Amino acid sequence: MDFSHGAAFRFLVFKQVVNHGMSAEFLDEVRRLAKQFFDLPMEEKSKYSREENEIEGYGNDMILSNQQILDWTDRLYLTVYPKESHRFKYWPTNPERFRYFSQTFTIFRRICRNELIRDEHCREVLHEYTANVKLLSEKILKAMAISLDLNEDSFIKQYGEEVKLDARFNFYPRCRNPDLVLGVKPHADGSAITILLQDEEVEGLQFLNGNEWFNAPIVPGALLVNVGDQAEITSNGIFKSPVHRVLTNSERERISLAVFYLPDSEKEIEPLEKLIDETRPRLYKSVKNFVGLYFQYYQQGQRPMEAARI
Numbered sequence: 001m002d003f004s005h006g007a008a009f010r011f012l013v014f015k016q017v018v019n020h021g022m023s024a025e026f027l028d029e030v031r032r033l034a035k036q037f038f039d040l041p042m043e044e045k046s047k048y049s050r051e052e053n054e055i056e057g058y059g060n061d062m063i064l065s066n067q068q069i070l071d072w073t074d075r076l077y078l079t080v081y082p083k084e085s086h087r088f089k090y091w092p093t094n095p096e097r098f099r100y101f102s103q104t105f106t107i108f109r110r111i112c113r114n115e116l117i118r119d120e121h122c123r124e125v126l127h128e129y130t131a132n133v134k135l136l137s138e139k140i141l142k143a144m145a146i147s148l149d150l151n152e153d154s155f156i157k158q159y160g161e162e163v164k165l166d167a168r169f170n171f172y173p174r175c176r177n178p179d180l181v182l183g184v185k186p187h188a189d190g191s192a193i194t195i196l197l198q199d200e201e202v203e204g205l206q207f208l209n210g211n212e213w214f215n216a217p218i219v220p221g222a223l224l225v226n227v228g229d230q231a232e233i234t235s236n237g238i239f240k241s242p243v244h245r246v247l248t249n250s251e252r253e254r255i256s257l258a259v260f261y262l263p264d265s266e267k268e269i270e271p272l273e274k275l276i277d278e279t280r281p282r283l284y285k286s287v288k289n290f291v292g293l294y295f296q297y298y299q300q301g302q303r304p305m306e307a308a309r310i
């Protein structure tokens, strides 16, 4: 990863990262697994259904009012880190490889990387992806701190000991009336940062800049890094958490996988002291369990950041 252009990095809204240490084949494998899951008959998928008032599991938006417009999407939401938080009742066992890499694939990859084949047991696919994404997220949070002349651990320390990673697999079916409904309504992510694996062929994600929506292009082999609300708060607004949405498509279905890097919900987070001065007064209150707050606001189509702003 090249973070040498520190100043430019400050104004990052979203960034496509290519040198993230994961091969294009591995990313394809992750996409394939997601797709295989969503292709299963409804009867099979509903074994992992989200329960009312729960976030994790398979389903769609929580229904809070009968005025609510639902997103045109199917999701599978799983806490993937730390291991102790895994709730396997929501983890698909079908396709089998959702949990396990085929041994052949693992060995093949290791041979390609000229690695010794020491440990031959299959690794769980999501664990490997999660470990890589956690590492990448922390590298980026360090680079963000360095670009502001801060100690590299400044943001990470703010987020506490017990960070959590949540994965949201998104599937957008074809839609006959794409002008009438969105795949995901406009929102900013409630994470510190989000690492997004986009569909390899179908666009749909858009970012708001001023009053205009811009397409996020597909960059082969890249992951998209998105600043979330909690990084906006801790950076005292220097990094902005962008509003984005997903369009529906009448021709093609689309998948994506967002992994949210979430601060410890017991930890109070707030703008870093060093980023507050007379020219940049403190913009946000201290907040705790921002994700809890986030879901209440999101489902009503409001920006949770409003609750944090001074």
Ligand SMILES: O=C(O)CCC(=O)C(=O)O
Pocket: 168, 170, 184, 189, 196, 198, 204, 205, 244, 246, 255, 256, 257, 258
């Ligand atoms: O599907 C996408 O490209 C983005 C999904 C998204 O914004 C999210 O899951 O928060």
Ligand SMILES: [Fe+2]
Pocket: 187, 188, 189, 244, 258
């Ligand atoms: Fe998002």
